[in-house]
Amino acid sequence: MKKKPVVAEGQGDLFAGMPSPAAEDARDDKANPGAVSALREPEELPPANGLATGSAPATPSPHLDDSAALMTVLEQWTQRGWLRALDLAFVGFLDRLRPEADPRLLVAAALASHQLGHGHVCLDLGATLDSPDFALSLPPEGDTGRGPTPLPSDVLAGLDVDGWRAALAGSPLVEQVDGTHLIASNDPALADRPLVLLGHRLYLRRYWRYERRVGDALRARLTLPATPPPDLADSMGALFPRSLAATAEESRTDWQKLACALAARGAFSIITGGPGTGKTTTVIRLLALLQRPAVEAGQPLRIRLAAPTGKAAARLSTSIGEQVSRLDVADDVRAAIPTDVTTLHRLLGNRPDSRHFRHHAGHLLPLDVLVIDEASMVDLEMMAAVLDALPLHARLILLGDKDQLASVEAGAVLGDLCRDAEAGRYSDATRQWLEAVSGDPVQDPQLLPGTDDDYPLAQQTVMLRLSRRFGEGSGIGRLARDVNAADADAAQATLEALSRQPGSDTRHIELERAGAKALETLVLDGYPTGTSYDGGAPQGAFEGNAPMAQGSRHNDESPPSAQGSGYDPRSAPSAQGYGHYLDVLRRERPPASTGPDDPAWAAWASAVLAAFDTFQLLCAVRKGDYGVERLNARIETALAARGGIDPRQAWYEGRPVLVTRNDYGLGLMNGDVGIALMLPEAQTLNGAPRESRLRVAFPRNDGSGALRFVLPSRLGAIETVYAMTVHKAQGSEFAHTALILPEALNPVLTKELIYTGITRAKTRFTLIEPRRGVFRDAVGRRVKRLSGLVMHLSQGDEGEAS
């Protein structure tokens, strides 16, 4: 078969400029040949775990006969949406670079690139051969895989892990990294090779390099001498009075205090904990503790606070603002603690259409302390960029919940770095130092012993263990804990018990039993008082694939709020559906005579946005009957049917939209949510009556509470957002969060996803299952993101952390 050209050489983001970073790597290694100790522990090459290892090789698949045969398959996969165009382009690039390349190399390259799109930094050859379709999440959700297209398991059939590895190792496109030292050779000819093989892991060079940069930078920070502020013990005593300890347990070990002490002594620290465990409270006290001596010396520290998304930045800004105002410190110290939180992109100085930032190793950030909140959402590439741009003297503090889903982009940096957080792994020296400065014993049944050499990172990591938001009495908290423990039976039992309990904050709707109407009622109206949704809701419109409003009794009649349930959405503020924000939109609209500059319009827009935030439907998936795309359409139809919106045009008043890509020109960030509203024009022509025009109101997300109004025509990457994926909801919270699962288990459904969904809820949580058992099965499954950081950090705890 004749080979087809795939793309122009050099096209595609992943491999653009590949040679130059590689050359930099080579320079790094020359300059610092021993730069691989603490974080980059010597690797023992993992044993091959491909099922085929050791057994007689099965018949090789014809798809790997030659590169033309393979290219045909890869093109089919791309056409079907199984691979990204970028993945195919990468392979096309390699194929042109080395026309004689082994098809086993080309398929591995395609899959390594594909895995990046699924968050994995590299391709694990053994795991891929063990279970190709599952490891590669192919066919993707919403695709049954039927048809003539071969599956990955067909294409890889007959490959054994050793043979595959040997084919890669022998390729001139691959640099084999020394498994003992984790460094590349310094041969400049090799440094141009676009792929890196480390044991059974194949990396695109760019990502291997990010991993190295993060590992090296963290190790450098961890080996700096400790610099605790003077009078640490006294300052901590004042900032963490005993009365703050809420329970008998915490009065023994105040983890917030210990976190503050560890962060105060080193150039790098991590404070992890679930929702409401006091991460913000702790970091504010830490900033006060660091800033006081600096202010007294007349040299206040330059402190910056950042988060990965605008929404997360706004949330931290609000919470810090409230807490700083209550802080018991001198006014000049309080004034020197910032409350504005920026996004990481802004902090680093994004450049339009470029993945490079204004601040980098050659132009460092002008700061002394950097706090990054919601660090679980920071991907590997961004973490490398931050560490590059950070002066070595500056303290870096990562805050986040290690158990949440990782970033959509490749890498699970916080999760990787927090592997030992639960077990503590403090060395005797760390423990003694902590006990001396805090006056508290360091004790918890989960703690395991450690040493400085084996667990360098653990010495600067603290896990906060007590949730103040979701205490013992909170159903949401109980469910989140069971899910987080991956205890499927306990989680299912808790869910059912809470759902039956009157007045509980958590509900379970099984659509098989309750009928699709229950979903419609929930999404539109929240919880009507006195109605049980998990049993007796009437059958109706929202069944099967029918659009939500088809056949609905609401269509031509009064809305359900007036249909005998006795429910008035205004009387149940903590359990709203989407009817609520439309209600506010209608009810609170300023009179038509209100001038265009009157602040009443902004106040109205703010009220509508706030009302929208009281409820959010989250989906685990995008495709299928219970994915974002179809549910958005069904909800839109249902709201239209009751007269709440008029979606005959793409843009209509009340349309909620989610920004899906940063737009620096407009000041909008990926994750920002806005609502289209009809607003008066500022100008009229020749005394003509004033016209109204749709504009989309977005919160400025800078802590000011101000809004930004944007013409719909200026918005590029947006989507309607009645339903939102759990991934997109990270960093946000909603008073009432409903999480709907798909009908069948699929690779994205894991306990991390369910945990992240549950913990978006502030006061109410509803789990909706189209089919019983999906929740339970999902809770039993963990995300396993592949990355070398885990490997570098895992020495010394073999067998304990898995």
Ligand SMILES: Nc1ncnc2c1ncn2[C@@H]1O[C@H](COP(=O)(O)OP(=O)(O)OP(=O)(O)O)[C@@H](O)[C@H]1O
């Ligand atoms: N030591 C403490 N004593 C009393 N209240 C506390 C203490 N620590 C935190 N809180 C309260 O608990 C709530 C949650 O704290 P905080 O916002 O610091 O947690 P968080 O972990 O940052 O939460 P999030 O999950 O929103 O990021 C706040 O109302 C805070 O005032």
